Each structure stands twice: as C-alpha cells, then as structure tokens.
Amino acid sequence: MSAVYINSAACISVQDTLNDNFFDNLQPQNSSQVLKVIQPNYKEFIPPAMIRRMSKTVKMSSVASNYALKEAGIENPDAIIVGTGMGCSQDSERFLKNVLENNEEFLTPTFFIQSTHNTVSGQIALGLRCHAYNFTYVNTSSSLEFSMLDAKLQINDDEAENILVGSTDEQTDRTMELYKLNKTIKKEENLPVDYLNSTTEGVIWGEGSSFFVLGKDKTEDSYAQLKDIQIVNKLDLDETEKFIEDFLVKNNLTTNDIDAMILGFSGDSESDSYYKNASELFQNSSQLYFKHLSGEFNTASGFSTFMACHILKKQEIPEVMRINSVNNSEIKNILLYNHLGGNDHSLVLLEKA
Known part of the structure; x- marks a missing residue:
C-alpha cells in the first residue's frame, strides 16, 4: 500500500x-x-x-x-x-x-x-x-x-x-x-x-x-502524509471518546502520540459539546481551534486541513489557534475532528512528511 x-x-x-x-x-x-x-x-x-x-x-x-x-x-x-x-x-x-x-x-x-x-x-x-x-x-x-x-x-x-x-x-x-x-x-x-x-x-x-x-511520492516541499480518515454520519454524545479511541487504535496510536488536536468549535452551545468531550482525551496534546478564523460552513475543514499542513511544515503553532498551553518539542501527528451541527463527524490523521 x-x-x-x-x-x-x-x-x-x-x-x-x-x-x-x-x-x-x-x-x-x-x-x-x-x-x-x-x-x-x-x-x-x-x-x-x-x-x-x-x-x-x-x-x-x-x-x-x-x-x-x-x-x-x-x-x-x-x-x-x-x-x-x-x-x-x-x-x-x-x-x-x-x-x-x-x-x-x-x-x-x-x-x-x-x-x-x-x-x-x-x-x-x-x-x-x-x-x-x-x-x-x-x-x-x-x-x-x-x-x-x-x-x-x-x-x-x-x-x-x-x-x-x-x-x-x-x-x-x-x-x-x-x-x-x-x-x-x-x-x-x-x-x-x-x-x-x-x-x-x-x-x-x-x-x-x-x-x-x-x-504518491514525497517531495522536498511535502507538507504532510495523509495517514487515515474516518467518517460517521450520526454519533451520540457519549460515543465521542470511543469513536476517537477506536480510530487511534486502528492506526496503532494512543492519545499521547497526538501532538496537536484541531477541534471545530463553532460557538454553537449544543453541538460544541462533542468537541468538549473529545478534548478530555488530549490533556497532553496542543489543543487548537479554527472556526473563529474561518467561520462555519459545509467545507470549513478545508481551512483546518490547510492550517494543519502549514503547522506540520513550519513546526510552529499560531498563538491565536491555541486552546491550552501545551507545547511539544516536535509536532509529528495532528488529528483533526470536525462536524456540522452534530452530524457528519470526521477524523483526519496527518503525519509530518
């Protein structure tokens, strides 16, 4: 493969x-x-x-x-x-x-x-x-x-x-x-x-x-390796952590292997509960958000993927995206979690190229 x-x-x-x-x-x-x-x-x-x-x-x-x-x-x-x-x-x-x-x-x-x-x-x-x-x-x-x-x-x-x-x-x-x-x-x-x-x-x-x-081929200017993607249409709030943990296990990773987690906080009090549940798993990771920079829309994850690519390449996190103060010496794995109004949940795993 x-x-x-x-x-x-x-x-x-x-x-x-x-x-x-x-x-x-x-x-x-x-x-x-x-x-x-x-x-x-x-x-x-x-x-x-x-x-x-x-x-x-x-x-x-x-x-x-x-x-x-x-x-x-x-x-x-x-x-x-x-x-x-x-x-x-x-x-x-x-x-x-x-x-x-x-x-x-x-x-x-x-x-x-x-x-x-x-x-x-x-x-x-x-x-x-x-x-x-x-x-x-x-x-x-x-x-x-x-x-x-x-x-x-x-x-x-x-x-x-x-x-x-x-x-x-x-x-x-x-x-x-x-x-x-x-x-x-x-x-x-x-x-x-x-x-x-x-x-x-x-x-x-x-x-x-x-x-x-x-x-297929890595170049001198490659941003990231696209490791895996997981998508589910419906997810109960109490299933959030298992959804993420199962995805990590599938990729032979634990939560401690994730250097940065990008969450799609949108300012909607109800649907943002999924992100709050997810953030509990990643206390040792840099937690980031992005929709205060892009707004919410159907393909807002394009903006977060773009930002994740630049973070991996530059090995630097913009302060304006930070939720917590965790800093890792190297940013190797970034996990992106997004949904729209509590539906169509997706996980994307990117690794430093």
Whole structure:
C-alpha cells in the first residue's frame, strides 16, 4: 500500500491565506453574523470574458486550484476530485428567481446548467484540458474528507500518482436570510461570540475554497502524509471518546502520540459539546481551534486541513489557534475532528512528511 502525501496546499478564505505572511497575521472574527472571503484579483488568472459567467465558488476554486497545482509542479493531474456542501448556490438562486419572475416560461438554461454541484470540477478540468477521472462529493461537512478518501484509495491502488483534491462553498443572500430565520446563524444580540464558552445557539457563517495535490511520492516541499480518515454520519454524545479511541487504535496510536488536536468549535452551545468531550482525551496534546478564523460552513475543514499542513511544515503553532498551553518539542501527528451541527463527524490523521 502506497503512502499518500500532501504536496501542496492553497486556500482562499476569510483570512489573507494567499499571502506568504498569512501565518503571522491571522485575525479572529467574532462580531459579524456572516463572513466574506478576501477575494484575489481574478483577472490575473481568468480571462475577463469568462469571469462574468462564473459564480464566486467557481472563481475561488479556479484560483485556489491554480495555486495548488503550481506549487506541486503539476500541469495535469491524474484526477480532479472536489467536495462541496452547497455547490454553485448563486446560480441556483438566479435560476429559481427566473422561474418565479417569468412564471416558468421563456427561461434561459444558462443558470440551470451552471448551478449543478459538479460545475466546479468541470470548469477546472476544462481550463486544464484534463480528461482524467472527475468527481464531485456532496456530503455536507464531510465532503472534503470523502474526496480525500477517494484520492487516497486511488493512490493506494496505483490507479493514480497525483490527484487534485479540493473543497469549496460560497454564500448567497437568500440562503443567509433563511439560515438566520432557522437560527443556524447566531442572532445579532448574541454577538460577539466566545467560541470556546458559548451559551447560545447558532454560528457565524463563512465561506472559502481549499485545494491540495495528493501524491504518491514525497517531495522536498511535502507538507504532510495523509495517514487515515474516518467518517460517521450520526454519533451520540457519549460515543465521542470511543469513536476517537477506536480510530487511534486502528492506526496503532494512543492519545499521547497526538501532538496537536484541531477541534471545530463553532460557538454553537449544543453541538460544541462533542468537541468538549473529545478534548478530555488530549490533556497532553496542543489543543487548537479554527472556526473563529474561518467561520462555519459545509467545507470549513478545508481551512483546518490547510492550517494543519502549514503547522506540520513550519513546526510552529499560531498563538491565536491555541486552546491550552501545551507545547511539544516536535509536532509529528495532528488529528483533526470536525462536524456540522452534530452530524457528519470526521477524523483526519496527518503525519509530518
């Protein structure tokens, strides 16, 4: 069975993560209901005529994938796999709006064609003229994890050597209005949020796009080795510790072997209980959190994976991510635990390359 390495990582997020100095300039975001990404100058990467026809998620993904491939030195990957929770929601909303405004008559198909979830992976493939395996996973908060698992299996089975894997989600005005109505997003009176000790329901919603090149061979610039992934849709609160312990046993590890644990604290008082239970197991590990930097959204784990890659490579932890004060002389193993609203729990184990 081949090892699988993360040979590049690129991220467009609420933070200035395309900047080389982003690691030292992370700014917590706890006072807005909705967080917007810092968008790059798309004209540097995409012809102006095409930009007008692209939704934000397609534009973000085109640029992030460009960065990831360039860093890995890969022109054409053996596969393109993208995970998304909401897909191209901007174009979905535009299509539905046209349906209503035109009484279901005289509709142009453009917005419908561009609203499908696999538009992102398709547009990347068109831009690269890549005819290889192309797949999109739509599994809410574990969409990236399923994408990485697919890529890992293909590399393990010698079906591919370098695979572009990404995750992306955008915001739309109407969806954000609905999320506020159903209390997914925090009420204004409950801001600012104390992510680690929140007593109110709801989250601060974000967006972003993260892309990685997973490869069979380790390079001089490899970030991490992708050791294992575990996903479960439903988990009772009292099963949290067993879920994690069983995963570690499967990988011949104990909690003491985990140098850093990245938890997805979102500020939602109910669902964050899972993370509090998990943290009890890792008293000797550096405990970190990240959604105060990225916001909560379906593929927020792309941001945590991106940060974990840089932590392993730099052997340094940003102070703004720390929950406790534990410091290990070497950061070899990082465990990432994430879910969305108490559903779709995932564990990702990364090892220093």
